Amino acid sequence: MSEAAGPKYQHVMRVLMEEIDDGVLGPGERLPTHQELVRRFDVSRATVQRALRELSVESYEVSAGWRLPGAARDAQRFAAWLTGSGQVPPANVRLFLSPLPGTPRTDGLPEHAEATRENIERALFHDLPSRDGDLLWIHWAGHGFLDDRRELLLPYSEATGAHTSHLNLESALRWWGSSHVEPGRFRHQVAIVDACRVQRRPGARLNFGQVDYGMGAVAPDRRQFLLYAARPGEAAQNEADRRSGLFTRMLLRRLADLSVGQSVHELTEVTRRVQADFAELRASGQAWQEPTFEIDRGWNGSPIFGDHWAAPASPASGAPPWDQEAWNQLATLARGRGLPPHVYDAYRWAFDVCGCAAPLVDSLPAGGLTEIVRDLDLRQGRPGMPLALPFVRHLAAHAEDREWGARLGAAGPAGGGGRGEPGVGTGAGPADGR
Numbered sequence: 001m002s003e004a005a006g007p008k009y010q011h012v013m014r015v016l017m018e019e020i021d022d023g024v025l026g027p028g029e030r031l032p033t034h035q036e037l038v039r040r041f042d043v044s045r046a047t048v049q050r051a052l053r054e055l056s057v058e059s060y061e062v063s064a065g066w067r068l069p070g071a072a073r074d075a076q077r078f079a080a081w082l083t084g085s086g087q088v089p090p091a092n093v094r095l096f097l098s099p100l101p102g103t104p105r106t107d108g109l110p111e112h113a114e115a116t117r118e119n120i121e122r123a124l125f126h127d128l129p130s131r132d133g134d135l136l137w138i139h140w141a142g143h144g145f146l147d148d149r150r151e152l153l154l155p156y157s158e159a160t161g162a163h164t165s166h167l168n169l170e171s172a173l174r175w176w177g178s179s180h181v182e183p184g185r186f187r188h189q190v191a192i193v194d195a196c197r198v199q200r201r202p203g204a205r206l207n208f209g210q211v212d213y214g215m216g217a218v219a220p221d222r223r224q225f226l227l228y229a230a231r232p233g234e235a236a237q238n239e240a241d242r243r244s245g246l247f248t249r250m251l252l253r254r255l256a257d258l259s260v261g262q263s264v265h266e267l268t269e270v271t272r273r274v275q276a277d278f279a280e281l282r283a284s285g286q287a288w289q290e291p292t293f294e295i296d297r298g299w300n301g302s303p304i305f306g307d308h309w310a311a312p313a314s315p316a317s318g319a320p321p322w323d324q325e326a327w328n329q330l331a332t333l334a335r336g337r338g339l340p341p342h343v344y345d346a347y348r349w350a351f352d353v354c355g356c357a358a359p360l361v362d363s364l365p366a367g368g369l370t371e372i373v374r375d376l377d378l379r380q381g382r383p384g385m386p387l388a389l390p391f392v393r394h395l396a397a398h399a400e401d402r403e404w405g406a407r408l409g410a411a412g413p414a415g416g417g418g419r420g421e422p423g424v425g426t427g428a429g430p431a432d433g434r
Helices: 008-021 034-041 045-055 071-083 117-130 169-176 246-255 260-265 267-283 324-334 343-354 369-378 388-398 402-410
Strands: 095-097 112-114 135-141 152-155 166-168 188-194 223-228 292-295
Touching: 008 034, 071 095, 071 135, 071 188, 071 246, 095 117, 117 166, 117 169, 135 260, 152 169, 166 169, 169 188, 169 223, 188 246, 223 267, 246 267, 260 267, 267 292, 267 343, 324 369, 324 402, 343 369, 343 388, 369 388, 388 402
Parallel strands: 095 112, 135 188, 188 223
Antiparallel strands: 152 166, 223 292
């Protein structure tokens, strides 16, 4: 096996997983010994040990080989964060577990129910939609498979080879983003999935069937944030010795000191930090997966990417380019300051929110803040939304100096920032080069 195909232990792991799926390794059947695998794959004993450690697949009826030490503990850890520093009342948390024997119980958490189809779908499609709330937060840890439409199928605990009962995550989110949920409820919805996103293979002895929950009319006031532990085609790493998924462990490190309210507004930034953490782990050979996120998904199945998902821009109709008063305000705010944090994210976000193609060069325009705004102002945005406006609003929302951020947020072209009568912006430019 060539290095280009990936680490050798991943190859061993994938082959064994395929044999479990195909029924070659039946329920309760022992895995091959270390020595047998060393001879079969022509690899070292250390490679085999690592492959088996990552393979240790918490309790499913499909096969003993599907056991996944750590998934139940991950759910408990996430619930502990929600009810602890997350500041969510325990009565508002629904916990579903199918733990392996010996999984310790965490005090102070709500009572859990088995992670069966009946229990989870009753909560997801009947109990929770009838509640008053602004935020739906789903954390799922377990196995995952992509179907032919690249939708993620998450098996329930009672899944068998003949009837692999599962949650279709994307279909469930379409349901939640529609009029099936009453207007004004659950305007923000977060789904965090620590599961593999490997392709369901034709001929494998798993019978998923078709699951679609349907949908009502589109509810435009709702936004969804999907965070996956891995890219399509990748396995999510399980740390059997720690009884944890690597992704959940790294994510909770970043969420530890945040309330749920704070995490909602900083979720994109938190995610990018986790992605940077994984980039370091991959560089040192300690991880292979790459977490990814999507902000909203169009009804044609296309993901809509962006940054500041919790406060979508509200473009004013017919907003003109920046006028001289706006440039003067910006120059005053920029004078004596370096570039603020998140300036690159704000620059890319401006193109995303306006539906425009971003520059191919992966860098900022040269100069200070006013030069970046000038660059955006000279480009074509879309009717009602010049590119400079979402850029400035993003910086204002993320400013560490709240007073400065409030002043920046109030800056902008007359008519574009809600200030006075519409103005004319012909030939306006910055009064100060910084």
